[in-house]
């Protein structure tokens with residue numbers, strides 16, 4: 517029996533503003549369902565010995581839970597202005613504070629990198645203009661696996677060329693993207709790539725659902741910071757609250773090559789918290 521397929525909405529008709537009509541419970545349900553599906557898919561790939569593939573063919577494989585498009589739509593609604601706004605607000609606040617501080621001595625953050633505009637690579641961009649309020653000093657390149665707008669480059673971050681991006685970026689945003697990657701080794705690769713792509717003294721903005729670091733068997737707030745340090749990324753800002761949904765960090769790429777401690781301990785999973793109610797979020801190097 518042939519199944520009725522849901523009619524796809526053309527990209528031009530997708531919501532690009534943040535007004536939300538769907539109920540928070542229904543947006544959360546789609547997002548949760550999508551993550552469960554990605555996880556099952558990754559487990560299946562590992563069992564079959566085929567770890568690659570979550571890039572290009574993602575769209576067709578997740579069709580049964582509404583597809584990447586619907587997931588993205590729900591994510592945009594979930595961060596609507598009427599629900600507190602997007603994560604970029606946190607990054608903008610931190611950058612403005614740092615910019616003002618740098619102004620006291622020189623002419624703001626841009627002088628630290630000797631540039632007219634700070635170059636920001638926004639990985640996992642659902643809207644093309646998240647940083648419009650900073651257009652006079654930040655030049656944004658928004659990318660996503662599935663572009664919802666002509667101004668968002670359709671690009672898998674994991675496939676970006678290392679050589680041409682080496683120490684190219686002043687800011688990199690990885691907001692709710694690392695948890696989207698269903699494989700622990702790929703998460704490690706993603707973070708290693710971030711460290712490579714940043715200039716010395718440049719910033720990595722990271723957002724994760726709080727349970728990834730507060731209720732995981734394998735990752736804690738402390739070990740995440742240690743892991744980042746092993747990549748040469750030093751914690752400069754952190755924000756989360758008990759009972760909250762998200763955690764935000766700002767890391768700065770350290771100057772000296774020599775100070776990285778051994779990242780050996782992040783090669784295998786170590787149980788930090790046990791118990792049935794824990795999740796399995798992990799990052800492996």
Ligand SMILES: C[S@@+](CC[C@H](N)C(=O)[O-])C[C@H]1O[C@@H](n2cnc3c(N)ncnc32)[C@H](O)[C@@H]1O
Nearest residue numbers: 591603640660661662672673674691692693696
């Ligand atoms: C939950 S949304 C994040 C939205 C937004 N950044 C935020 O903070 O709300 C996750 C997005 O990351 C994108 N994504 C996941 N892995 C990616 C990769 N390897 N390269 C580019 N985009 C990726 C997905 O396509 C999805 O649109």
